[in-house]
Amino acid sequence: MITITIAIVALALVVAFLALIAGTFEDLESDVGSQSNPNSQVQLAAQIGYVNRFFNKAISGEPPSYGVYCAVSAGIAWLLLNNGLAAILAIPIGAGVAAIVHVTLASTAHLGRVSAQKRFEQPIYMDVFIRQLLPIATHGFIAVLSITTICYIQASVMPAEMQSVFPMPLLGLIWGITIGSIGSSVGDVHYGTEREFQDRPFGEGKRVTYHGKITRYAECGIRNQNDIVYFCAKHGGPVTGLVFGSILLFENWRSLLGFMIGMTPEAQVGWSIGIGVGIVIVLIVINYLLVGFARKKYGEFVGE
Amino acid sequence: MDLIVLFICIVAGGILTSIGVHMMPVGGAPAAMGTATGIATGVTMISTGAAMTGLFTASTVETMTSNIWLVALSGAVGSMLMMAFTMLGGNIIYILAAGIVPVSGRVDVDPITKRPFLPFKTPQTDGHGTPDVSYISGVMGAFLGGSGGALIYYGLVNYADFSAPLAGISAMGIFLTNAVLSAYNIGGTIEGFHDPKFKLLPRALKACFIGSLICAVFASLISYAGGL
Numbered sequence: 444m445i446t447i448t449i450a451i452v453a454l455a456l457v458v459a460f461l462a463l464i465a466g467t468f469e470d471l472e473s474d475v476g477s478q479s480n481p482n483s484q485v486q487l488a489a490q491i492g493y494v495n496r497f498f499n500k501a502i503s504g505e506p507p508s509y510g511v512y513c514a515v516s517a518g519i520a521w522l523l524l525n526n527g528l529a530a531i532l533a534i535p536i537g538a539g540v541a542a543i544v545h546v547t548l549a550s551t552a553h554l555g556r557v558s559a560q561k562r563f564e565q566p567i568y569m570d571v572f573i574r575q576l577l578p579i580a581t582h583g584f585i586a587v588l589s590i591t592t593i594c595y596i597q598a599s600v601m602p603a604e605m606q607s608v609f610p611m612p613l614l615g616l617i618w619g620i621t622i623g624s625i626g627s628s629v630g631d632v633h634y635g636t637e638r639e640f641q642d643r644p645f646g647e648g649k650r651v652t653y654h655g656k657i658t659r660y661a662e663c664g665i666r667n668q669n670d671i672v673y674f675c676a677k678h679g680g681p682v683t684g685l686v687f688g689s690i691l692l693f694e695n696w697r698s699l700l701g702f703m704i705g706m707t708p709e710a711q712v713g714w715s716i717g718i719g720v721g722i723v724i725v726l727i728v729i730n731y732l733l734v735g736f737a738r739k740k741y742g743e744f745v746g747e
Numbered sequence: 748m749d750l751i752v753l754f755i756c757i758v759a760g761g762i763l764t765s766i767g768v769h770m771m772p773v774g775g776a777p778a779a780m781g782t783a784t785g786i787a788t789g790v791t792m793i794s795t796g797a798a799m800t801g802l803f804t805a806s807t808v809e810t811m812t813s814n815i816w817l818v819a820l821s822g823a824v825g826s827m828l829m830m831a832f833t834m835l836g837g838n839i840i841y842i843l844a845a846g847i848v849p850v851s852g853r854v855d856v857d858p859i860t861k862r863p864f865l866p867f868k869t870p871q872t873d874g875h876g877t878p879d880v881s882y883i884s885g886v887m888g889a890f891l892g893g894s895g896g897a898l899i900y901y902g903l904v905n906y907a908d909f910s911a912p913l914a915g916i917s918a919m920g921i922f923l924t925n926a927v928l929s930a931y932n933i934g935g936t937i938e939g940f941h942d943p944k945f946k947l948l949p950r951a952l953k954a955c956f957i958g959s960l961i962c963a964v965f966a967s968l969i970s971y972a973g974g975l
Contacts, residue, residue, distance in 0.1 A: 480776040504789055605807070606807075607806065607807060608810055609912055613915055613916065614803075617799045617800075620792075621796045624788055624833075625833050627793075628836070628837055631787055632778075632840040633840050636779065636780055636841070637845045646847065648780075648782055648869040649780040649781050650869065679840060683836065686832045689832050690833075694803075697824075709817060711811070712814075712817045713817065715821070719824035730834065730877075733842060734838065734876075737849065738867060744848075746869070746870075
C-alpha cells in the first residue's frame, strides 16, 4: 500500500512538472506565433495604417486549436502504443505529427489573413513568414509532447485507483482545451496589455483609442514576434505554467489525500471534495489580499 | 424510469451550465488589453476548459461510487479549482506585470467587499482585471458549470448505457450546446452576477431547456438502439 502511495505521489509530481512545462511553452507559442485575443490588435493595426512585421496567426481560439493538436498527438501515440511501439518513441512521433498539422495551419492562417489585408497595403514579408514557422513548431512541439506524456501517465501508468477511464486521445482533447483556455486567459494578458502597447503609459488599462496602435519598433530595429516571446518568457509564460501545474498538482493531491483519509469509497470522495473546497477558499483569500496590495501600492488613478 | 432520470440529468445539467456560464467574469479580447473586466478569453472557451477539468475528476469518481451527488460535486470542485487558479494567475499578470488595479466597469462599489472602483478605473476602458466580486462570481459559475457537466456525464453512463469515452465526448458536446446558447445571450462580455446582462438569464434558460431536451431525445434514441 505504501509503495503504491509513493508511486502515485511521484507520478502526480511528474504530471505537475510536465504541466508546468506545457503551460509555459503553450503561452510562449501563442506569443511567438501571435494567436488568440491579443492578435486582434495585430489584425487591426494594418487596418488603421500601422503596417507591421508581426506574424498574424489566428487559426482559431487557443482552446480548440490546442484541443486539435493534443488529440492528434495523443491519438497517433495511442495507435503506435497499441501496435507495440515503446512510449519513448510513440509519444514524440505523435507530437511530431501534431507539429506538422500545427505548421500547416499556421502557414495557411498567416498567408490567408495577411493577403486579405492587401487593400490596407500590408505586405506579406516572406522572411517573417519563413523565420517564424520553426519557432512556432518547436514551442508547440514541447507543449504537445508534455500534454501527450501527461495523457499517457493518466491513461496507462497510474495505479488503478487514480487511472483515468478515458483513453489517451480523449484525454488529449480534454487537456488541450483546458491548457488553451488557461494560456489564453493568463499569459496573453502580458502580451496584449504590456508588450503590444509598450510605448503607452505603464500601469493603466489600455484605452480604446490606443487599440490597433501597437508598438512596432523594438529595442533595436523593427519589432517582430521573436522580440515578444523573449519578453513574455520572463512573466507571462512561467505564470501560465505555474497555473496549469498547480491545477493538476492540487487536483491530484486532494484526490490522493481523500483516498488516504476516507475508509469507504463515499468517505474518500467526500474528503477529497472537502479538501478541494478548502483550497478554493484559500485562493479566494489570496486573491482578496493581492487586490488589496495593488490598491494600496499603486493608489488611485492619477492620469488624464 | 431510466429514461425519465436520463432526461432529468441532461436537462438539469444544461440549465446549471447556462447559469454557470452567465456567472463567469469574461472580458473577451478587450480584457487581454486591460480594456474590459474579467478573464481574457471567450466565455464558451473558459467554461469548457473548467468543465473539462471537472469532468476528468467526475469520471474517475463515477467508477468508485454510484452516488449522483458525489459525482456532481466532484465535477464542481474540479471546475472551481481550475477557475480559481486561472483567475488568480490572470490577476498576478495584471497586477505584477502590468501594474494595473483590478476594477469593475459596471458598478462603482464592490457589492461584496465594498471596495470603491471608480477612483482606480482608467478612463475610456470598461474596467480591468478580475476584482473580488467577479472572482467569487467566477468560482460560483464554475461550481454550477462543473456540476452540470458531471451530471450529464453521470446520466449518459448510468441511464443511457454509453461507454465512458463516448459519454465524455457526448457530455462535452451537450455542455458546449448550452454554453454557446448562453454565450449568444451574453454577447461577448459579462462581469458576473452583478452585471446588468445577468438579468437576461431567463431568455437563455428557455433556449437551453429546449436545446438540452433535443440532446436528451438523441441520447435516448441511441440508448434505445443499444447504446454506444
